[in-house]
Amino acid sequence: MPGTADEATLNRGKPSALGVDEQRAAKLESLRARGVEVYAGAYPRSHAVSELLQRFDELQGSRCRLAGRLMARRTHGKVSFADLRDESGTIQLYLRAERMGEAAYGLWADLDVGDIVGAEGDLVRTRRGEVSLEVDRLVLLTKSLAPLPDKWHGLRDVEVRYRQRYVDLVVSPEVKEVFRKRSLILTGMRRFLVERGYLEVETPILHPIPGGANARPFVTFHNALQAELYLRVAPELYLKRLLVGGFEKVFEIGKNFRNEGVSTTHNPEYTSMECYLAYGDAEAMMQLTEQMVAVLAEEVCGSRQVAFGGRTYDLTPPWPRLPMIEAVRQSTGVDLRHATPEEARRRAAEVGVEVPPGASVGHVVSELFERRVADTLQGPVFIVDFPVEVSPLARRKDGTPEWVDRFEPYVAGWEIGNGFSELTDALDQAARFRRQAEARARGDEEAQFFDEDFVHALEVGMPPAGGLGIGVDRLVMFLTGQTSIRDVLLFPHLRPLGRLDRPAEPS
Incomplete structure (x- = not known):
């Protein structure tokens, strides 16, 4: 149907079905004006997220370098938290202006859920017991211009899920x-x-x-x-x-x-x-x-x-192992083991399966199986x-x-x-x-x-x-x-x- 949200999503130069918001574009221009590279090059990582979670006791206090997508962000003045997800899992980022410095912490204001970032710092456990990376250096790697679906509702439109599998994979x-x-x-x-x-x-x-x-x-x-x-x-x-x-x-x-x-x-x-x-x-x-x-x-x-x-x-x-002709007999009651072609066609018609005139016994058996038996086989x-x-x-x-x-x-x-x-x-x-x-x-x-x-x-x-x-x-x-x-x-x-x-x- 013309004019649907899905069609608008995929037509270039038009608003996304997920709702492109102008604030993100404005943030991108603000970052560029301050000399921030919003689409960076390579960012070598020291660990995958899953490795830090699995080996926390061994790696606690180690300096780590991670990269991934921001899936949530929570700001409380000079202290912020975020969920960083890579292919292997999700870990909390712990950001403090005191540790990062005001200029570096200032980057945080122009970041959004969906942005891809690099984070460097120490592996710690917060007072609430959550494994976290206490960040002292944050780098924007890719600015996301299209917001992700709401985390509580996800991407519910089935057709959009298939057409935008990349979003489906991010949020699900x-x-x-x-x-x-x-x-x-x-x-x-x-x-x-x-x-x-x-x-x-x-x-x-x-x-x-x-x-x-x-x-x-x-x-x-x-x-x-x-x-x-x-x-x-x-x-x-x-x-x-x-x-x-x-x-x-x-x-x-x-x-x-x-x-x-x-x-x-x-x-x-x-x-x-x-x-x-x-x-x-x-x-x-x-x-x-x-x-x-x-x-x-x-x-x-x-x-x-x-x-x-x-x-x-x-x-x-x-x-x-079940012969096809026996599967037909068991499921429909139609026994064609010794039937002539005429008898087979008549018996098929009796159970509501029409076959072409002149169909052989084999064709009748196959039709009965496909239309009355196949999808009942557990x-x-x-x-x-x-x-x-x-x-x-x-x-x-x-x-x-x-x-x-x-x-x-x-x-x-x-x-x-x-x-x-x-x-x-x-x-x-x-x-x-x-x-x-x-x-x-x-x-x-x-x-x-x-x-x-x-x-x-x-x-x-x-x-x-x-x-x-x-x-x-x-x-x-x-x-x-x-x-x-x-x-x-x-x-x-x-x-x-x-x-x-x-x-x-x-x-």
Whole structure:
């Protein structure tokens, strides 16, 4: 909506939604007129705040040099107190005109909450018992022109929080903790795989043919090559080319892009981990999944028992394996194990799920699962044995070629991954790609393209393999107790504001 506070916040040259006040600008000019550098250079520190708090008994009386943001200030004539926060924590500053000198103490009058300062002095404990830095030298490092939200109410407008994440992080330490845990999860995931012999690799982001998942891609154009390219929807087909080339354990953590809807569990740009194991299968990858998630829960949450949404989830392996068709039967009462396509379509309609005319049993099972079952699964549980129609890259199950050896892990109603025994039959893969291309020609924008080079790679020969993809963002949501994907992305995608940085119209 034009004219909202959020839009005003982001339009340059206009008042901030947080309320830029003219007094700060006046203070800046006053400081400059007195020769004070209001945007200083480097300021080497002797300690982090947390170190002083943790080692107070050892460091008491030591001279220390800190830097950080002023989060509160209290003045009582010739004596003042302030809260200084750096990345590691908050400490009280104790300032006395008698100790600092009138000129130096005079700087204090032109400082505001939000300013970034350097402070030098002795580590003490005040009469009230609070660990403090008794300051004798104070330096302004950055003058803040936009006031922070009121400390009692914080930044409550959710959209402003996402658009101005930098402010959200300043005033909400609990938000910063979510992203610290996200980093621990990514680091732990890498360590887990490397310790098991997996090699981290990097594959292209720009693809001449999008593949590896059924998804609508973003399209771009390369001027020098005069070629249309796509932001990758998955790294899968490139990682499997590496198995053909002789690597046996590979993984990649990186961004994927899907030009689809936005929801509490979907963002157009998201992070995934994909790994592949030569001579493995779906069962090997399920074991890897449950072990990895359990280890990450211990490292990040301190236990394999994770509280989320009022429930406690036990992530201790092994997790149950439940065939998709059985999950449908248990949840809906619709038993399609021996149904004909006509019977399957009729039974689906009876429970309110309409499917296209001519839909196969596999398609009906998949539709029923997605629309009636998936978000009810608390888990942790692996849904296994998927229809071949919705799994164009997975190996058929021995003895039941209409089903594939594929799985998805579910927890708290969310699918957090996807994996399978990989299809290594080049002729079968080519046939499935052709069916995908036919579906695309009929208007299915999420169907995969025919990738001739990948088929040729399979013709060269790929060993039997298991593959796994984990949705990092959803796993982070679960392990940090967040219910929206935007709360685990530092800068989530939002609808652009109407006049943001719009170039001037030609005269």
